[in-house]
Amino acid sequence: MLPALFRTIVAVLLILLAAPAVGQDAMGQSVATNVVIQQQSVIEGLSAKVDVLEKQIADEADNDAKLVDIRLLLEAVGREVLASGQAFRPRLSEINSRLDHFGPVPAKDQPPEPELVQQERQKLVSEKAEINAVLGIAENVSIRINVLVTRIAEMRRELFARLLTKRYVVDSKLAREVIDAFGDATDDLYRTTASWLRFVVQFKLHSMLAATFFGVLAAAVLLIGGRRLFGGMFDADPNAEAPSYLSRLSRAFWSTLMPTAAVAAFLSTVYLLYDYFKVLRGDIGTMMTSLFIVIGLVFFVYRLASAVLSPRRPRWRLIAVETGAARLLLWLVTATAFFTGVDFFLSTVYQVLGAPLALTVGESLITTVLTGLPIVLIGFVKPFADENGVAKPWHPLLRFALFFLGGLTIIAALLGYIGFARFLAAQIVITGAVLATMYIGFLSARAISDEGAFAHTVFGQRLSRAFGLDETALDQVGLMVSIAINLLIMVIGLPLILFLWGFQPGDITAWIYRFATEIKIGSVSFSLTGILTGILVFIFGFFVTRWFQGWLDGSVMARGRVDAGVRNSIRTVIGYIGLALAALVGISAAGIDLSNLALIAGGLSLGIGFGLQNVVSNFVSGLILLAERPFKAGDWIVAGPVTGTVKKISVRATEIETFQRQTVILPNSELINAAVGNWTHKNKLGRIEIPIGVGYGSDPRKVHALLLEIARNHPLILKTPEPFVLFAAFGASSLDFEVRVFLGDVTNGVIVQNDIRFAIFETFAKEGIEIPFPQHDLNIKGAKVEELLPKKARAAAKETAPSAPEAQRKREAQRKRRTKPDPDQA
Numbered sequence: 001m002l003p004a005l006f007r008t009i010v011a012v013l014l015i016l017l018a019a020p021a022v023g024q025d026a027m028g029q030s031v032a033t034n035v036v037i038q039q040q041s042v043i044e045g046l047s048a049k050v051d052v053l054e055k056q057i058a059d060e061a062d063n064d065a066k067l068v069d070i071r072l073l074l075e076a077v078g079r080e081v082l083a084s085g086q087a088f089r090p091r092l093s094e095i096n097s098r099l100d101h102f103g104p105v106p107a108k109d110q111p112p113e114p115e116l117v118q119q120e121r122q123k124l125v126s127e128k129a130e131i132n133a134v135l136g137i138a139e140n141v142s143i144r145i146n147v148l149v150t151r152i153a154e155m156r157r158e159l160f161a162r163l164l165t166k167r168y169v170v171d172s173k174l175a176r177e178v179i180d181a182f183g184d185a186t187d188d189l190y191r192t193t194a195s196w197l198r199f200v201v202q203f204k205l206h207s208m209l210a211a212t213f214f215g216v217l218a219a220a221v222l223l224i225g226g227r228r229l230f231g232g233m234f235d236a237d238p239n240a241e242a243p244s245y246l247s248r249l250s251r252a253f254w255s256t257l258m259p260t261a262a263v264a265a266f267l268s269t270v271y272l273l274y275d276y277f278k279v280l281r282g283d284i285g286t287m288m289t290s291l292f293i294v295i296g297l298v299f300f301v302y303r304l305a306s307a308v309l310s311p312r313r314p315r316w317r318l319i320a321v322e323t324g325a326a327r328l329l330l331w332l333v334t335a336t337a338f339f340t341g342v343d344f345f346l347s348t349v350y351q352v353l354g355a356p357l358a359l360t361v362g363e364s365l366i367t368t369v370l371t372g373l374p375i376v377l378i379g380f381v382k383p384f385a386d387e388n389g390v391a392k393p394w395h396p397l398l399r400f401a402l403f404f405l406g407g408l409t410i411i412a413a414l415l416g417y418i419g420f421a422r423f424l425a426a427q428i429v430i431t432g433a434v435l436a437t438m439y440i441g442f443l444s445a446r447a448i449s450d451e452g453a454f455a456h457t458v459f460g461q462r463l464s465r466a467f468g469l470d471e472t473a474l475d476q477v478g479l480m481v482s483i484a485i486n487l488l489i490m491v492i493g494l495p496l497i498l499f500l501w502g503f504q505p506g507d508i509t510a511w512i513y514r515f516a517t518e519i520k521i522g523s524v525s526f527s528l529t530g531i532l533t534g535i536l537v538f539i540f541g542f543f544v545t546r547w548f549q550g551w552l553d554g555s556v557m558a559r560g561r562v563d564a565g566v567r568n569s570i571r572t573v574i575g576y577i578g579l580a581l582a583a584l585v586g587i588s589a590a591g592i593d594l595s596n597l598a599l600i601a602g603g604l605s606l607g608i609g610f611g612l613q614n615v616v617s618n619f620v621s622g623l624i625l626l627a628e629r630p631f632k633a634g635d636w637i638v639a640g641p642v643t644g645t646v647k648k649i650s651v652r653a654t655e656i657e658t659f660q661r662q663t664v665i666l667p668n669s670e671l672i673n674a675a676v677g678n679w680t681h682k683n684k685l686g687r688i689e690i691p692i693g694v695g696y697g698s699d700p701r702k703v704h705a706l707l708l709e710i711a712r713n714h715p716l717i718l719k720t721p722e723p724f725v726l727f728a729a730f731g732a733s734s735l736d737f738e739v740r741v742f743l744g745d746v747t748n749g750v751i752v753q754n755d756i757r758f759a760i761f762e763t764f765a766k767e768g769i770e771i772p773f774p775q776h777d778l779n780i781k782g783a784k785v786e787e788l789l790p791k792k793a794r795a796a797a798k799e800t801a802p803s804a805p806e807a808q809r810k811r812e813a814q815r816k817r818r819t820k821p822d823p824d825q826a
Helices: 003-015 019-060 064-088 089-102 115-165 174-205 205-234 245-275 282-309 324-354 357-381 395-412 417-450 458-467 473-499 503-516 526-559 564-589 594-610 613-628 669-672 700-713 745-767 791-800 802-820
Strands: 518-521 525-527 636-638 642-649 651-660 661-667 686-694 724-730 735-743
Touching: 003 564, 019 064, 019 115, 019 174, 064 282, 089 115, 089 686, 115 417, 174 525, 245 282, 245 417, 282 324, 282 417, 324 357, 324 417, 324 518, 357 395, 395 417, 417 473, 417 642, 417 735, 473 526, 526 564, 564 642, 613 651, 613 661, 613 669, 613 802, 636 651, 636 700, 642 661, 651 669, 686 700, 686 745, 700 724, 724 745, 735 745
Parallel strands: none
Antiparallel strands: 518 525, 636 642, 642 651, 651 661, 686 735, 724 735
C-alpha cells in the first residue's frame, strides 16, 4: 500500500512541478504528431515507389542492365526507409523515459493513479502506438525491398544461364529463314541510312562537318602531343641494332595506348558533337555507337598485335618468332577481332530494325564460326625455328588451349548454342586483348623499376636534365613511376574485365556502398571498408618496407661495400620493424581500438607461460643473434654435428646449407646456448693441415724441404704467415709430417688440400720417397692354412708355394723392414 501511495504522490508532484511547462509540452506533442504524420507520408510515398519498381521488374525481366538499375533504385529507397525510421528514435527514447518515471500501471487492488497522471500516460502510450504502427509499415517496406533485391539477383543468374544454355535448331529451315530475312533487313537498312543521309545533307551538313573536324582535331592533338612528349618511348628506331627489353616493352605499350587513345578521342568527340547538334536520330545513334565500338576494338587489337609481333622490325619483337609467322599471326589475330566486331554490329543493327530472330541467330552462327577458325589456325602456325632453320610449333599446352577454345567456339555454334559461342568468342578476343595489354604494362612497370633502367629512358633523361637528379634519385622516381603505372593498369583494366564478363556499373556501385556500410555483430561494429583500408594500409606498408629494404641493401649498402652479413642483419631488422609498424597502422586504419587488444595480450601471455616458451626463447635468441652478430649470413660455422654456410637468420630459426647442399633449420636457442664455431667470424683467413707419412728409410730433412717447397709454390697459400712443416711423430709404420698453411679464404681449403696432395704424390714419386701403409701378419692357430682352402685352391697353392726355408727368409726380411729402429742402439 505505502509504495504505491508513494509513487502516486511523486507522480503528482512531478506533474505539478511541470505545470509551468504545460504549454511547452503541448507544443512538443504537436511537433511529435507532425513528425509522425510527416514520416508516415514519406513511408507511404516510398511504398508507392516500391510498387512501381516491382512492376518494372516484371516488365524488364529480360534486360540485365535495367534490372541492375532497378536494384540500385530499390537500395536507395531502402536507405530512405531506414532514415525515416531513425527519425522516430529521439521521440521514442523520450516517451520510454517518461513512462519509466511513471512506473507500471497500478493493480486493481491498489489505489488508482491521479487523473492527470492517467491522461498523460494514455497520451504517451497512444503516441508510442502510432509510432510503432508507422515503424511496422517501414519494416514491411524494408522486407519487401530485400525480397525484390533477392529476386533480381536470381533473375539475373537465370538470365545469364539462359543466355549461355539456350539452344537454337540449326537446320535447313533456319537457313531459308535467314536468306529471306536478310534481303528484307538489307533493304530496311538501306532505306534508314539513305533517309538519314538526305536529312543530314539538307539540314545538318555544316554541323556534321564541324563535328568531324573537331573530332579529327582532338585526335591530332592527342597523337601529336603524345609523340612530342613520349616520342622516344613508342617510336621504334630502325637503326637500333639490339634494343633493350625495356625499350621494346615501352614501345609496345605506348605504341598501342597512344594511337588507340587518339582513335577513341576522335570517335567519342564525333559522337558527342553529333548528338549535341542533333545530327543523330535514335536508331542511327544506336547503330553508330555499335559501329564506333567495333572500329575501336579492331584498331586496338591490330595495334596490340603489331606492337607485340612487329612484323616489319624483327629486332623490336617481344616474341622471338619468324618474320613470315609474325605477318600471318598479325592477320589471324586481327581477323578474330574483326569477325567478333561484325557480330556485335550486325546484332545491334538487326535489333534496331526489328529483324526476325532467325536472322540474328544465323548471322551469329556464321560470325562465331569465322571467329573460331582463326583461333584454330593460330594453333597450326609454326612460329619458331630451331638451329637448322626447321619450323617449330607452339608449346604443346598453348597449342592445346588454342585448339580447345577455337574448336569449342565452332562446335558450340554448330550445335545451336549461339549465346555461349558468342560469349566465348567475345571473351577470347576482347578479354584476351585487355589482359595482354595489362600484362605488357606490368612488364613495363617492372622493367622501369629495375636499378638504373629509368635513368636510360627518354623521360628519365629529361628529368635528369631538368632537375639535376642523380642516378639514385632517378631510381626512386622510376620506382614511383612503376607503382603509378601498376595502379593505373589496375584501375582501368579490372573494371573493363568485369564489364566484359557481364557485370554492370550498378554492380560496382552496389559493392562500393556495401563496403561502406557499417556491420554490427552484437555490440561490436565494423566496416568492410575500414577492414579493406586496414589491409591496404598494411599491404602498402609491407611493400614500402620491402622496397626500402631493397633500396637500402642494393643502392646504399651495396654501393658502400658493406659486408654481406651486416647487410643481411640490417635488412632483417628493418623488415621486422616495418612489418610491426605496418600492422599497427593497419589495425588503427581498420577502426580497431588498440586498447581492446589488452585481453588478447593477456591470453598471449598465458599461452607463453604454458606452451610458447620455446617460441619466445627462439624469438629472443634471434634478436640477440641479429644484435650481437656472432655469425652472419655467408659465414662458415660449425654447430654440433652441423657444418655449413649460414644462408638466413630469422627471428625463430637460422637456415644453414651444408656442403652437401642440404638445408638445415636450427632453432636460434640452440645456437645461443651451445658452442658454435665460426671459421669466418672476423675475416676469411684460416689455417689448414695436411698430414703425410713417409717410410723409415727416407731422409726426413729432404722430406721437410720438399713439403715446404710444395706449400710455398701454391698460389692460394699466403706468404705471411708463411707455411710450416711439422715433423709430428714416429708412427707405427711411417715418419709422420704435417703441412700447415694459411689461406686468405679458408673456404678454399678443400681445393688447396687437393692440390697439395697431388703435388706431394708426384714429387715423392719423382724423388723415390715411399709413402708406406700398415701391413699385418695373420697367424691361425690349431689348423694349417692349406686345410682351410678349397681343394682346387689347395692344389694350386702346392704348385706355386715356395719351399719352407725360402718362405721363412722372406718373412724375416719383411719383418726387418717394418721394425722401428731403437734410438738407444743408433
